[in-house]
Amino acid sequence: MTTEKQEKIDEQIRPLYAELQKYGQTQDWDRALKTTRKILGISSNEKKATHCKIVCLMQLDKFDEALNTIVKNAIDTADLFFERAYCEYRLNRIEDAYNTLKSIDRELNEREQELLAQVLFKLEKYNECVGYYRSLLKNNQDEYQSTRHANFIAALATWKLTDSSSKIQMESN
Amino acid sequence: LPPPFKPIPCKPILFDLALNHLIFPSLDDKVQSKRQATTSTDKGQQQQAGLTG
Numbered sequence: 001m002t003t004e005k006q007e008k009i010d011e012q013i014r015p016l017y018a019e020l021q022k023y024g025q026t027q028d029w030d031r032a033l034k035t036t037r038k039i040l041g042i043s044s045n046e047k048k049a050t051h052c053k054i055v056c057l058m059q060l061d062k063f064d065e066a067l068n069t070i071v072k073n074a075i076d077t078a079d080l081f082f083e084r085a086y087c088e089y090r091l092n093r094i095e096d097a098y099n100t101l102k103s104i105d106r107e108l109n110e111r112e113q114e115l116l117a118q119v120l121f122k123l124e125k126y127n128e129c130v131g132y133y134r135s136l137l138k139n140n141q142d143e144y145q146s147t148r149h150a151n152f153i154a155a156l157a158t159w160k161l162t163d164s165s166s167k168i169q170m171e172s173n
Numbered sequence: 174l175p176p177p178f179k180p181i182p183c184k185p186i187l188f189d190l191a192l193n194h195l196i197f198p199s200l201d202d203k204v205q206s207k208r209q210a211t212t213s214t215d216k217g218q219q220q221q222a223g224l225t226g
Contacts, residue, residue: 021200021204083195121187154186154187158184
């Protein structure tokens, strides 16, 4: 494609991206999804629009469709580990979610760790799960700390319940 | 006769915190055009020139 043609396309989709940004801020996922479809209708290889489309579908509880979109656009979505793993998690494909997160060959960021902790709970790997919550609690200051603490206690209690012989440190730090 | 009821522990609820992290990527680069970026710096230069000249 010539650069002139590309510039023309960029000019066309720029207002659509502005619209998309606005809907993202107001969490209007239905309208945002329509906008991503408009952008992808003009240019199918828009990586960011594809990413936004997947987020919209997930926010609208369409995890099946979101995961299909990820699989169909394998190259553009290769780095969307969190989105892929979360779809798998919600579709009850917990082993897949675990493998997706384990395939990340760098240190996990905060949201990936948060999801991994939830995945480990479902997999009944409470020991590891508690470890992640300990570190998440230590390194976080956000508004969800009390809920995170509840999750930590849930993991700890279930661990204690299933493995009463092990010596478990009960403190969060 | 059924045996008497007895309490058993239930599996605690785990809250989904990961969903809170599901947001759009930054679209700033897509919203602002390269041309807009350059014209705004041009304007800045013009204004500067106007001030000094």
